[in-house]
Amino acid sequence: MELAAPLAGVRVIEFASFVAGPSAGLALAQLGAEVIRVDPLGGNVDHRRWPLSEATGESLYWNSLNREKRSVALNLREEAGRDLLLALATAPGPDAGILVDNAVGRDWLSYEALAARRPDVISVKVQGRADGGAAVDYTVNSGSGVANMTGPASSSVPVNHVLPAWDLLCGQEVVSAVLAALRRRDRTDQGARIEIALADVALAAVANLGWYSEAAESGERSRHGNHLYGAFGVDFATADGDHVMVVVLTPRQWSALGTATGTAESLAALAASTGADLSTDEGRYAQRDRIEALLAPWFAARPTAQVHAALTAAGVLWGPYRSTAEVAAEFAAHPEATRVLAAVEQPGVGPVISANSPMRLDEAYSGTGPAAALGADTAPVLREVLGLDDADVTRLRSAGIIAGPPAT
Structure with a gap:
């Protein structure tokens, strides 16, 4: 029922x-x-x-x-x-x-x-x-x-x-x-x-994120560009000119990143030479620029598809960068792949990309109109x-x- x-x-x-x-x-x-x-x-x-x-x-x-x-x-x-x-x-x-x-x-x-x-x-x-x-x-x-x-x-x-x-x-x-x-x-x-x-x-x-308390204690936070604050995370360019975002929040993800990119030994050497504990968020954050420099050549030497496959196979936490036009094109080609999105015929406009509620109730999306x-x-x-x-x-x-x- x-x-x-x-x-x-x-x-x-x-x-x-x-x-x-x-x-x-x-x-x-x-x-x-x-x-x-x-x-x-x-x-x-x-x-x-x-x-x-x-x-x-x-x-x-x-x-x-x-x-x-x-x-x-x-x-x-x-x-x-x-x-x-x-x-x-x-x-x-x-x-x-x-x-x-x-x-x-x-x-x-x-x-x-x-x-x-x-x-x-x-x-x-x-x-x-x-x-x-x-x-x-x-x-x-x-x-x-x-x-x-x-x-x-x-x-x-x-x-x-x-x-x-x-x-x-x-x-x-x-x-x-x-x-x-x-x-x-x-x-x-x-x-x-x-x-x-x-x-x-x-x-x-x-x-509620603690950012005002941080400012009261330490002053204004400096900018970090695309680097994640307080942990390691940054974007890398592939040989095709695309970018991927890589984030490390757990020891397993850190190990997976070294395995995927073949840089585990280089990263261990960085830890030894700097005395940084790269098994922690704090240690990786402090050495973020050096870590980025070690990893960047691996990404730059490989096409996007190969990068995606290697990161996924190793269990790295990562995501692609896509434009809204690319998301729309992917939905048109494979509408079943992103179930939260849905095609709707909007009177006065024509076909549009709509969305279900992201809340799945009893394992089902809401439907849309x-x-x-x-x-x-x-x-x-x-x-x-x-x-x-x-x-x-x-x-x-x-x-x-x-x-x-x-x-x-």
Whole structure:
């Protein structure tokens, strides 16, 4: 018998843009929740965010982050449209009354306004900063200290990141908050007012790694380029001009690296001449440049395929460097090899590379599906959740309060 998804029956209203809130909504949807994304008429500020499809001009970003959600479009400039959003967020039901938003400064969507309609409402608000100030991933990262630790050892210029890591981590904090609040409400009938500041997520994560404590004791950490900090790990170029990343974290991996590259004796001689204990992370880290110099010729003399085979056979901890285009091409050629990825036909775009949830439940991936067109579910949602009839929907559409296809 097929088991129900863990969050089947749970309804979450998402009124959020960019990455943190929408990524949380996607994760909750892939766990089985009914996630209803609400946007202003014409789309929120992220509706046209890059990357765009070269074929159709549609946002690949928006259509990827909003898969498997229902889409409602409302005229939120009007009180009637705002009232519909409040009604959706506070609709009755033991698994309803959950709102995820990043609408800072909108008094009409405050916790007090929600709780006045449903005292046990669960409200999770994503903020930039805890003091109410604006922030996005890239401004938060610059203030966290991480950009000053990233980049070539020869440079003192801060290096921004491409991946919105803090946004994605914040999204998972939102998921945790929703599930924890829902669990508490199931037991106590209490709602929850939860606020999560993106800047707090970044500072907490860096502190939890011990990096601020290190700086307080020892000052700013110097840059290491592609070298791993505190252990041995660095990239090597092959004869084909490709690169592989090699990491050593255990004695077995250290032994395997010497065996694979035929440098065990040379590495032992290095240990003897320097007095370094290369059986430890500390010893290998201190001698990282010399170790790299000993190993580099082996990689440079061999084609990539031979390097990959030798490292794998010996049990070395390593990984290839691939561009996003190479990953996409490999998926197209061998879709079964990377099961977390999946091909989806996205209306308005065409075939796209999508993803299942990385969480395998009962040994199975979640499955995936396309994003709904903006406002496509407005009429059905208003009828199902709020009990409106076709006349109500027609009246709202005529008044310019809702968008989407006619009720059917």
